[in-house]
Amino acid sequence: MSTETLTSRLTIFQGPQRLLQADRLTVLRYLQNHDELHPTGSHTPLWVFDDLSGLRLDLNWRAELPAAPLPPHTPGTAPEETAAALPESPSRSRSTRAVGRPKLGVVSREVTLLPRHWDWLNRQPGGASAALRRLIDDARNAHAQQDSQRAATEATYQFMQAMAGDLPGFDEACRALFAHKQSAFLLQTQAWPDDVQAYLHQLSRPIWAA
Numbered sequence: 001m002s003t004e005t006l007t008s009r010l011t012i013f014q015g016p017q018r019l020l021q022a023d024r025l026t027v028l029r030y031l032q033n034h035d036e037l038h039p040t041g042s043h044t045p046l047w048v049f050d051d052l053s054g055l056r057l058d059l060n061w062r063a064e065l066p067a068a069p070l071p072p073h074t075p076g077t078a079p080e081e082t083a084a085a086l087p088e089s090p091s092r093s094r095s096t097r098a099v100g101r102p103k104l105g106v107v108s109r110e111v112t113l114l115p116r117h118w119d120w121l122n123r124q125p126g127g128a129s130a131a132l133r134r135l136i137d138d139a140r141n142a143h144a145q146q147d148s149q150r151a152a153t154e155a156t157y158q159f160m161q162a163m164a165g166d167l168p169g170f171d172e173a174c175r176a177l178f179a180h181k182q183s184a185f186l187l188q189t190q191a192w193p194d195d196v197q198a199y200l201h202q203l204s205r206p207i208w209a210a
Contacts, residue, residue, distance in 0.1 A: 009051040015044050016193035028061040054155030054203055056162045152206035167192050182208045
């Protein structure tokens with residue numbers, strides 16, 4: 001599991017109560033401790049949400065938590081037991097190396113364009129790859145606020161579907177959300193549980209700031 005995945009921000013709910021908001025590794029350890037304290041499964045289940053997308057995640061701490069470190073090598077260990085720890089041979093390393101420039105964070109992927117697009121890109125300073133990166137950065141900067149608002153709207157709706165679908169005013173709150181009417185949204189959700197409201201406010205903040 002990558003470091004970026006382990007440090008992504010997640011939130012745990014038990015019913016309408018928010019128990020924890022932390023990075024993925026901390027959340028996984030919390031789930032482990034909770035399952036060990038409640039092995040019968042008779043408690044209200046814990047739901048985990050992604051703070052970026054608002055999606056409910058099905059986490060399995062047994063599969064995701066980093067494995068315990070292997071014991072140090074001791075004399076008498078059979079050669080086959082340590083073979084996996086030997087460094088790769090230069091030939092093997094070269095044959096399995098990923099395409100691109102990973103040290104710079106560059107990843108090579110296929111892009112399909114028409115001939116006229118390639119002709120234009122190849123005439124740009126730095127070549128096709130540099131031109132594409134500039135175009136993407138320019139588009140991201142030009143539409144950053146709009147993209148943030150759209151992503152926040154979708155994340156808020158995803159959480160609302162999971163946690164508030166049966167609450168009074170849900171349909172009206174959804175209409176206010178997609179219309180970006182903050183006052184109406186707050187009015188329709190004001191009777192909802194406090195922790196649900198608080199998380200909705202967190203997810204929807206970029207909408208109202210736009």
